[in-house]
Amino acid sequence: MISTSSIPAAWRCAARREGNRKVKEGHARDFGDYIRATPDWVAPALVLRAPDIFEFEVKEEVSGTQFGIISFPTDARTDLRILDGQHRTLGIHLAIRGIAADLEKARSMLAVAKKNGDVQGVLDNFQSQVDKLTDQRARLSRDRTSLQIFIEDDQTAYKQMFFDIAENALGDTSSVKARFDSRKVVNRALDGVMKHALFKDRVDLEQDRMGRGNPNIVGAKQVAEIIRTIAVGIDGRVGRRLEDELDEGELVEKTNNFLDVLLGAFPALEAVADGTLTPQDLRTSNMLGSTVMLRVLAGVYAELTDRQAFDDEDVTEFFGQLAPSMAGPLTAASIWVEHVPDNVFTVGSLSPRSRRQDLKTLRDTMVKWALDKPVWLTS
Structure with a gap:
């Protein structure tokens, strides 16, 4: 020593x-x-x-x-x-x-x-x-x-x-770190969220990247990112003060409420939860198989419920209007290509770009849709 x-x-x-x-x-x-x-x-x-x-x-x-x-x-x-x-x-x-x-x-x-x-x-x-x-x-x-x-x-x-x-040397992935670093409140909430019907037995505990053949829908890293986004938004961070103020039980409850909204709004995710659709097939046919898209939806949910006085039923209704447009790959006529600025989506893609600014642009655009209720979305 x-x-x-x-x-x-x-x-x-x-x-x-x-x-x-x-x-x-x-x-x-x-x-x-x-x-x-x-x-x-x-x-x-x-x-x-x-x-x-x-x-x-x-x-x-x-x-x-x-x-x-x-x-x-x-x-x-x-x-x-x-x-x-x-x-x-x-x-x-x-x-x-x-x-x-x-x-x-x-x-x-x-x-x-x-x-x-x-x-x-x-x-x-x-x-x-x-x-x-x-x-x-x-x-x-x-x-x-x-x-x-x-x-x-x-x-x-x-x-x-x-x-x-x-x-x-075997470097630890972010998923492994998230599971074992109990000093962070977001990580302490992981176990409670991974028991949700959508994630139960479908979270990769080791890998960060969800390859096309991965039988899991997300990795533990992405679950932690979703929890963090629900807590502080797409562009927020959990600093020392928030580490002390946030309650892991409340984080679990709010994140699970968000996941319930997803199941109520998107039939494809409900099919994954009940075992009639595999995560692999979801990734090849629907943008909801993108971990980036799931995180953006978490950011939209946090914005609407925290700042716009939407309740879970309101968000479920809005997300339900988006459900038909989630199928992919995207075409030039897709709402994501036509109505989301800054080329966040490209024709033929199954996911938005993952740069921080792109995530914020997509979140802000979707929140605006929820508030303005454009005719092309509600008709």
Whole structure:
């Protein structure tokens, strides 16, 4: 185990060397923010490579495994190289540096407030910030992370080791992350929504992309996106304040109400729910097989129910008017090609384009249809 407070030195001497991958500071900063905000943070061991510069004092041996104290000369620290953990190493460095900067600022504001004779409530607020940052710094000085060290002098062999680690690493998909990251309220609502009749046993728990032959209608990633859209709209985000304010039970209820509306409005989705139409056949014949279209419909539902005083029956009626036009592939005479601006749809497609601006354009257009009730839609 190694103290996190000693990692900045390891970063300066071991990173940015030949054979290390390019480090993305934003990714490292995200990890630093994570360990600052999460007292029970978890991370895999850092993996280093070095020549045989170590001394090992054996303290105990159990079943052939030796336990003891490892040490190396201070002037040999530049011989260390990172095999795996560049972003975690830099992230810890940035976290410690960030705490120091924030603490200096908080102390300065407290001093100014005292000098100005501010009310006790203001002083208490600044003192609370100082105390919080001091505790955070003390926690990081106590925290430990595991360390593995490979003894290897050959630079070519070292580069091969680095490649092997990167080549054999299995990156988690967004669907897997959504299922296991319980700190986010949207993810905690997943299980309740995946039990809905439309999604039950039809959610891919591993893959993010729904290929044509996938027997599932959506992935867990898309379910999470639908829940988030129901909560904050197409272009909203769940920040720290909303994480505390949103209730997962209410999110489940509202999202399931939206899914009930879909089943009531679109016969094709009702057929999927009752097992008479497969998700594969839906994807080849109807835009409702598009996860992008489902998310846009969630955005329209959220806009109409939250801001336009529509109830679920009103939205069901409106979506029902769209149902015949969902069949595809789209032709030039389709309402989606004729009446949606900015070429969000193209002839022959079964899905809108997925750029953020396209999603907003489509959502706004559909909301306008619901409010204006154009003759070509209602006739």
